[in-house]
Amino acid sequence: MAINRQLDTLDMMLNMGPQHPATHGVFRMVLWIDGERIVDVEPHIGYLHLGTEKLCEGEQYSQIITLFDRLDYVANFNNELVICAAAEKLMGLEVPERALYIRTILCELNRIASHMLFYGTFALDAGAMTPVLYAFKERERIQSLFEAVSGARMMHNYFRIGGVKQDLPEDFYDRMGRLLDPVKRTIEEADDLVTFNEIFLARTRDVGAIDGKTALGLGLTGPNLRATGVDYDLRKAEPYLLYDRLDFSVPLGDRGDCWDRFWVRIREMEESVRLVEQCLQQMQPGPVMAPIRRISRPPKGEVFAHAENPRGDLGVYLVSSGADRPYRVKIRPPSFCNLMSLKHMMRNAYVADAVLILGSIDIVLGEVDR
């Protein structure tokens, strides 16, 4: 008996993160591994807790927008949109059409920028070191456009309750003309270089698979849910902004594995380019801000607004007491809910897959820990 006990193998505890380069920020996983196989995984979050929800209660509505920039810091415009939409819904504001077009263009461009980051870092997780530089080149182009529009590369603070801060710069159309073609080329290049690469397929096909029913049960949204084949995109399901006027399709996966999640995002970039092109054609000159008072005081009440972020369904539950500051703001961050699927996806995976699975969920810690 004693000998047997000595020969028993024990699972090894492997602490991955928060300093591990593949955890995309300060996320920590405790892996229990048997050789190279993962037996169990325990995620630890909270290293980047900002206290956003509490901070919102002490700031005026116009100041909250900057706090939302810092939630999902690779898709800032999409975040700003949600808090603005919530306040507008409560106030019953009509946003000028040009402002809606500007918001749609910027949100879709930000989706491209965010998915570009995903494309690069996911390839890096898979061991390919080049795509990240190609992806960042396009991301840089988009960010310098954002800088021209809003004055900041990342924390834009550009959307306002009732519209946007200012009209687009004069050379916006020229810049867009130069921007979209390279982006399209990079997307094609992504297919040639990564998506259909034999090694990449071998690494990602059937890895971290999750079926649609489980995914819905775990609260997955966004590309992670659509990769399982569930056709749920808020832009189609509950059209906001101008999405009911624009022609686009929602790419769906079928196996819900890492490759599907990657493929869906690459195709979403293509659709976003189409959306931006349509908006640029349709956009007319006009006011960009609704005539409202400088300090917003939404009437007393409660409202829920949500929108399709690059990472999924970002929701805001806003309670107003009629003051210039909200009484309570509850954020439903898509990354946090998507992260719940981690344990499910990592069952029986290899250590190397853990990195890929975490990468394919595409979390942003600012949003997870908020």
Next chain:
Amino acid sequence: MTARDIALIILQLTVLVTGLITVVLSLTWLERKALGRLQRRMGPMVVGPHGLLQPAADALKLLVKEDLVPALADKLLFWLAPMVVFVPSFVVWVTIPLAGEVVVRNMDLGLFFIVAFSVLAIVGMVMAGWGSANKYAILGGLRAAAQLISYEIPIIMAVIAVIMLPQSMNLVTIVDDQRTIPYAVLQPLGLAIFLLAGVAEVGRTPFDIYFAESEVMGGPFIEYSGAHWAVFFLSEYINTFTIAVLVVLLFLGGWSFPLMPESAWLGFLWVVVKAYLVVFVIFWFRGTFPRLRIDQLMSVGWKILIPLSFVNFGLTAFYKFYELPWWALTVSSLAITVAAGYGLYRRWTWPARATAEERLARARAYRRAEVTDAG
């Protein structure tokens, strides 16, 4: 042995070490420049013209850096491991000829010597992994052991198939035999196996599994810093160059193809230029491919490369035994190489492309239907 002999040996070894270190420095610079080109950036540009002095600056930095030892490390293993990795990678160079006479000791069992010594480095990897007292290092060290041992077999089988052609293990004889037809033409399959297994043996992309940066963060080398890390680095690049030179000598005709040069210097130039080209291909792999997973690495080794290397061995034996014309070996070997490549494509890329197109068509049809409904 006279004092003159000893002095000669010391001189030869000094030249060898200096030469290899120069090669490593040039390779690090070239790799960074090549990767820079592949990644639309400049690579090192600051230290010296076009960053030429960057390797020297890096080496200096590594030598003056503090050598940290983890508190729980097994000190003896930890200090010994870099040496155990470095010495074999250096020792094999004693018998590698860079031109007809440019060699320290031309041995009749030269190839055997090289294969036998290069295996020793595995022990060093495992020592480094165990001695570091770090879980990532242990994972990396065990991965290294599994990977390097598995890929020794296809390398040895490919080498045996080469040995059968001139029926000698002497590298000079092997190269001289390729004066008319280099073995790459006779055995394209052998070249493919040797290059792939060689890349795996030195642990470069797509086989950089044991120090995979995004997974085990440097594997066995995770706790090393300063000069000891530099020794690992040195031996890694020497190994890369060794594999490249072996590819040149065994398959690309060494110094005797395309022209037999009059002078040894021209032959030397042939070998070095070809070796750098092969190294560039290895760098190119690094800029292009993702990394395999450990179980996939094992299946590639045991289920693809080893059976193929036996096929290569069998084909060569047939060719030698029945004294077939040379193109018979070329055609059969090439056919098998292409078939293996196509099999890989059919297994992975083809189904994915098909389903992706199907799904895209589905999404587009959905869009069209919606637009027609609205209109």
